[in-house]
Amino acid sequence: MTFQNKLSKGDFVVLAEMNTPKGVDISDLVTNVRHLKSRIDAVVIPDMDNGVMHMSALAGGSIIRQQGLEPVIHIYGRDRNQMAIQGDMLAAHVLGIHNLLVVQGENIIHGDHQNAKPVDDLNELDLLDMVQSLVKGTDLAGFELKGRPQFFTGCRVQPIRDDNHLEKEIISARAKIDAGAQYIMVPPVFDIAWYTHILKQFTSLNVPVIATVFMLKNVGMARYLSINDPGSKLSEELITRIRKAKDRETECIHIAGEMIKELKAEVEGIMISASGWEDRLPAILDCAGL
Numbered sequence: 001m002t003f004q005n006k007l008s009k010g011d012f013v014v015l016a017e018m019n020t021p022k023g024v025d026i027s028d029l030v031t032n033v034r035h036l037k038s039r040i041d042a043v044v045i046p047d048m049d050n051g052v053m054h055m056s057a058l059a060g061g062s063i064i065r066q067q068g069l070e071p072v073i074h075i076y077g078r079d080r081n082q083m084a085i086q087g088d089m090l091a092a093h094v095l096g097i098h099n100l101l102v103v104q105g106e107n108i109i110h111g112d113h114q115n116a117k118p119v120d121d122l123n124e125l126d127l128l129d130m131v132q133s134l135v136k137g138t139d140l141a142g143f144e145l146k147g148r149p150q151f152f153t154g155c156r157v158q159p160i161r162d163d164n165h166l167e168k169e170i171i172s173a174r175a176k177i178d179a180g181a182q183y184i185m186v187p188p189v190f191d192i193a194w195y196t197h198i199l200k201q202f203t204s205l206n207v208p209v210i211a212t213v214f215m216l217k218n219v220g221m222a223r224y225l226s227i228n229d230p231g232s233k234l235s236e237e238l239i240t241r242i243r244k245a246k247d248r249e250t251e252c253i254h255i256a257g258e259m260i261k262e263l264k265a266e267v268e269g270i271m272i273s274a275s276g277w278e279d280r281l282p283a284i285l286d287c288a289g290l
Contacts, residue, residue, distance in 0.1 A: 003015075003070045003072070003099055003152070013041040013210070013270075014039070014270060014272070014285070014290055015040060015041060015043070015270070016036055016040050016044070016272050016278065017046065017273040017274070018032060018043050018044070018045060018278050019045075019046055019049055019060075020054045020055035020057065020059065022052070022053065022055070023055070024055070026055075026063055028278075030063065030067060032278040034067060035279070035282055036281055036282065037069055039282070039290065041269075042069065042070040042072050042099060043072070044071075044073075044074075044271055045061050047073065047074040047075070047079075048079060050111055051107065051110050051113070052111045052112045058073065058095070061073045061092065061095065062095045065095065065097065072100070072101050073092065073099070073100060074101050074102075075088075075100055075101070075127055077120050077126065078118050078120060079116075079118070079119060081119050081122075082130065086139055089149060090134070092149070093149035098151050098152055099151070099153075099154075100131065101185060102124050102127045102154070103155075104158070124176060125175060125176065128180040128181055129179055131151055134148070135148060135151060136148070152183075154182060154183040154184060154185055155183075155184055156187070157172075157173060157184060157185065158172075158187070159229060159230075160189075166198060170201055183207055183209070183268075184202055184205065184209050184210070185209075185210045185212060186199060186212060188213060188273070189231065189232060190225075190232055190233055190235065190259070191233035192262045195211070195263065196266055199266045199267055200266070203266070208267075208269065209267045209269075210267060211263045212272075212273060213260050213270050213271070214232075214273045215253070215256045215272065215275065215277060215280065216242065216252045216256075218248060218249075219239060222239045253284055253287055254287055257284050257289075260284070260287075261289065264288075272284060
């Protein structure tokens with residue numbers, strides 16, 4: 001059963017995020033995918049995540065397909081104009097990649113090619129409109145396509161600091177749904193009560209909601225997120241729990257597994273982001289009972 005079919009039926013889905021390599025050695029990516037093949041429904045492939053140059057998501061998605069799993073690739077307008085993006089979308093369909101996640105894309109000045117020039121020809125709503133146009137058989141210039149691509153397209157919500165910001169993101173999500181988004185992905189939050197509050201607002205929009213669970217690696221990462229990402233709601237108590245643990249890596253795995261257990265009843269799926277520690281994903285799934 002496909003990722004789209006499972007979500008449409010209301011079955012719980014499990015996704016894992018994996019970056020493509022900065023280079024052409026795909027051995028780690030292939031190994032990690034093979035270890036998860038029977039345990040997850042799809043692999044989310046970012047495209048130049050955090051403004052860092054990597055192998056393209058299109059190539060990554062093709063690799064995932066070759067390993068027998070469904071890819072979900074990021075699309076955004078930061079690095080390509082509308083002609084290039086449309087060409088990539090047609091290529092995606094031909095390569096068997098039908099799941100898309102429209103994202104904003106991080107500021108390029110925080111990446112490793114700070115002299116690169118952002119394009120930003122299309123914003124998120126423009127991208128969703130573009131996908132709808134292609135699916136209906138025309139490009140953005142109004143010309144007819146020879147064969148129509150098929151896509152299952154989602155959108156992502158920005159980190160949410162408070163109720164005022166939540167209201168703005170709900171309005172934004174409604175606009176994205178109206179533009180063609182078929183599911184919503186919500187960023188990670190470490191306070192379960194606050195996360196549940198957020199998720200209930202998005203589940204009222206009548207499209208499937210996927211919650212992101214982010215695996216912390218150490219005290220330093222936890223501290224950084226608590227200071228620099230107010231939307232993460234990462235408490236001092238959680239930082240202390242990691243700091244006092246005899247085995248901090250195992251504790252971080254347990255924290256991620258516990259969050260999945262807590263969130264499973266609130267959403268239609270979860271997406272686990274291990275931020276380079278994808279070989280720990282099986283252990284997280286074990287802790288979550290998945």
